[in-house]
Amino acid sequence: xxxxxxxxxxxxxxxxxxxxxxxxxxxxxxxxxxxxxxxxxxxxxxxxxxxxxxxxxxxxxxxxxxxxxxxxxxxxxxxxxxxxxxxxxxxxxxxxxxxxxxxxxxxxxxxxxxxxxxxxxxxxx
Numbered sequence: 516x517x518x519x520x521x522x523x524x525x526x527x528x529x530x531x532x533x534x535x536x537x538x539x540x541x542x543x544x545x546x547x548x549x550x551x552x553x554x555x556x557x558x559x560x561x562x563x564x565x566x567x568x569x570x571x572x573x574x575x576x577x578x579x580x581x582x583x584x585x586x587x588x589x590x591x592x593x594x595x596x597x598x599x600x601x602x603x604x605x606x607x608x609x610x611x612x613x614x615x616x617x618x619x620x621x622x623x624x625x626x627x628x629x630x631x632x633x634x635x636x637x638x639x640x
Contacts, residue, residue: 523551529636531555533629536618538601541567542640543612547575550558574605574614595614602626606633608640 523542530540531553539560541552551569554560562570581591594605604626606613613621613633617626 524638526636527551527553529616530613530633533632534621534625536621537615537629538618539614539616541571541614542637543571543574543614544608545575545578545612546595547572568632571614578605579606580614593631593634595626604630604633606630606637608634608637611634611637611640613637613640 527540527542531537538558540553540566541556542550544550549568552567556566556604560567578591584589591607593607594603596603596605600619602617602619602621604615604617606615606619615629617629
């Protein structure tokens with residue numbers, strides 16, 4: 516699959532459309548640059564664009580750190596962070612990183628269903 520920006524837009528649109536409580540979806544390259552991202556219509560970002568870009572670079576750095584433990588612990592399945600104002604999920608396809616946010620009051624089982632859907636939709640990235 517060619518991972519140009521045009522081919523990534525339908526993927527992030529599919530991800531953001533998984534549930535009405537989704538807020539933001541981004542596909543990030545291994546250096547932390549945002550390849551494609553969209554905010555759910557009607558939602559406002561809790562971070563500035565500069566903060567969002569910095570956070571995405573940090574996501575890439577944390578991926579590299581976690582990979583140091585892949586041999587002893589196995590690869591990361593996904594990362595799930597619960598905050599007071601937001602839920603953050605990170606999924607690691609082979610050559611990209613997928614970062615999404617959603618409302619924190621979503622049912623945990625629904626969040627896990629979304630993680631599995633994201634993994635299926637991005638398996639070839």
